[in-house]
Amino acid sequence: MKKIIVFVFIILSYFSFAQKKNVLEITRNQTPSDRICFALYTVHNNIVKLTAQFYPIKDYEPFRAILQIKKGADWETVQESEIEYPGYTAHFRIEKWDDSQEATYRVVHNNKAFYEGTIQKNPIHKKEITMAAFSCWSLYERHGGQIPATDIVDNLKKLKPDVLFFSGDQAYDHSEHYKYWLKFGESFGDIIRNTPTICLVDDHDVGQGNLWGNGGKKINNRDGDEGGYYMPVSYIKEVERAQTSHLPDPYDPTPIEQGIGVYYTQMTWGGISFAIIEDRKFKSGPKRVLEKKRYADTRDMNVEGASLLGQRQLDFLEDWTTKWQDAEMKAVLSQTIFTNLATHSPTIDKKQGYSTDSNGWPQAGRNKALSVIRKSYSCMIAGDQHLGSVVQHGIEDWNNAGYSFAVPAAANFWMRWWNPEEKGKNHIKGMPDYTGEYEDAFHNKMTVHAVANPTHKDNSPREDLLKGRAAGYGIIKFNKEKRETTFECWERNVDMFAPGSKPYNGWPVTFSQLDNFKIKDGFELPIIKINQANQVVTVRNYYTSEVILSLRIKGNQFQPKVMQSGKYTIEVGEAKNIKRFYEIDAVKKNKEVLQVSL
Structure with missing residues (x-):
């Protein structure tokens, strides 16, 4: 019995020492x-x-x-x-x-x-707004983590971005968020202190391998596929308080289950309106809604009751669609993108069937989200996938929803590849073979424009753990004058400003604001000519008042295009100065002119 007591005492002493050691690691040099x-x-x-x-x-x-x-x-x-x-x-x-x-x-x-x-002062008068975007900042040496992040911070000090975006997984330790959050701050503090910063929370931040938040339910394992949160509520609240409490006030602060808070909101800066969403928090856990462990046809996984963003966030995005105060362009920021792009992981030899962790599932939830996001001609920026990519999404047809940029992992241990067996449809000559129009693992339509695949074939140890792993970050440029967005994907340990420096192969990718809701064969409303430039134009279904599209146009003229014939209401202007025109027909090759005087 005495031996047992001594053994228990030694074990407890060890853990006590380990905890003290962790604290000492944080505070030993602090005065x-x-x-x-x-x-x-x-x-x-x-x-x-x-x-x-x-x-x-x-x-x-x-x-x-x-x-x-x-x-x-x-x-x-x-x-x-x-x-x-x-x-x-x-x-x-x-x-x-x-x-x-x-x-x-x-x-x-x-x-x-x-x-x-x-x-900083609001850069609303700048012609181009620049965002630097990051994901998956692991500090573990085996992941290629580096402290401090001088290669990144030195570039950012020269670039002077107008806003920073960290899409999640700023801390990879599953039980000591605070310790690794401090190390994150030590790495990026010199640029964060002087720059507006948007920061989200993802699975590793809250101590889980994957996160299907399921509205805040309590679960019993860190895998997360049951749907909910594993760590104590006090831990979740500490994480979100540290990483998100500086964000603008939440759209609807009503807590979810267990009293866990929410932070989805909007932020307008420099003439760009950002919708900040929590695509993990309300997503259904696959074990709760799927009857099988594996499916031969993933279309059978599109089951009733499976949620992605949840109705609360869809309502928020609908409301945000028509809010254009001080904004010329819009973008949606989330943890991950709305497709299942990866085909191989964690080595190039291991084919990956599908991943419910991606926002390609559930398909109905994915389509609902994109159908709202495209109404404001918004692009999307996210991370999580450890695979830098630019994809244009499609719902009813290819390319009729927005462009998304999944920025690569800043420290990429768990590698993924996009390596399809054939070229995509409508492949552009001279582009890499993996570009073009495809269906993802859930049969969602997507057009692949650029991918930063690793050149390493496996996870075997190497002296330089970042080289060849396609680690990096994203630079996004919103050109308000041209109404164009440019995505750049940069490798780690590269001086962006050195002669001859280039982003990853396939970048930069530039597209028009109107490309985020491209309709190939639709119906036209009249040509709207307005006596004042750069006004907001909103089109609604005449019978239901549902918003079909809304944007601040460039110049004095715009012709809306819709997917279905019928009657619509056109609203021109904003706030208290709005002119409405009712029962306007959408037809093919519409040459009518609607003169608007505000």
Whole structure:
């Protein structure tokens, strides 16, 4: 009995030591003057929201922080905030913010730690808005993780993007999010502190191998396919508080099951409106809705009751479609893209049948999401797939929904390939053989424009774990003057500004805003000529009032095209200055002119 007690004591002592060691790894070099690790912020609708991330508060140090703004040579205290635990985060909110001016801020703790950054002015007058986008930032050496991320940060300091987007998996440890979140901040803090940053939560962030959130249900395994969350609610809340509380206020803050919060919302910056969605949180777990483990025909998996975005987020996207205040172009940001692109994983020799973790499933949910997103001519940006790609989606036909960019993993251990057996239909001569029109594993229509496949064939150890694994990140350029979007996919450890530097083969990919809802053989409404330029035009079904399309046009003239004949309502203008025209017929080769005076 004594031997058992001694053994148990040794085991408990070991785990206690291991926990202390983890804390020591975080704090061993920290003094009271280094207590603040990093800070993230966004600006939307003249509201600044900022989250300051602290190292562990020690001894008798206060659980309180101060936010100051520099006024001339002086620092003005604008707000105080409690430091929340677990997670050690302080949250600030400033309303009636003048976003036409740049401002220097600093977070202060105990009058010993000072952390400075810049709240940028709204770049609404810039002709082109640049976003840098990342996914899957693993710090494990076996994944090719690097600390600090000097190759990326040095490029970004030269590029000076207008907004940063981290689509998920910023932390790969499944039980110590806080520790690895700090390391993420240490890697990217020097660019985050000065740049509006959008950050989402994905499966590894919340301690799971995969995540089908299923509206917040409790599950009993980390695999996640049952549908729900494995970790304690306090852990989930700490993760979302750290990574998303600086985002603009949620569209509908009503919690889901277990009291887990939501953060889906919109953010308008520099004339670009971003819909920020949680495509994992409401998605059905395959074990809950599918009768079989494997299906010979994946079309049989399109079962009733299987949800993707959930009705709440579909309602949000519908509402966002017609909101164009201060916006000229739109984009949807999510954890992953709406297709199942990969054919092989984790080696080129292992063919992958289908993946319910992708947003190619459930098919009906995928089609519902795309049918709403295309109404505002939005492109899509995401990550998660460990396979950089540009795809144009189709629903009823190829290419009649938006373009998506899945940015590659920043540290890519689990590799995937797009390696179809044949060229796609309507393949363009000179393009790689894997481009063209295809159906994915769930028979969803997609046109593949570019893919960054790994050149490594397997996961065998190599001295340079990033080379050949198609690791990297995305640069997105929204040209408001031309109404064009350009996707660039860049490899790690490449100087973007060196002579001769190029993105991955197949990039850049440039497309028109109107390509995000391309109708080959449709029906035309009258040519709308407006006495004021750059107005919002919205088309609704006359009988149901359902929105068919909505965008801020470029110039004074636009001819809407719809998929079905019938009668429509046309709305021109926005806010309180809208002209409506009822029972307008959509016909082939419509040459009528509708003159509009606002």
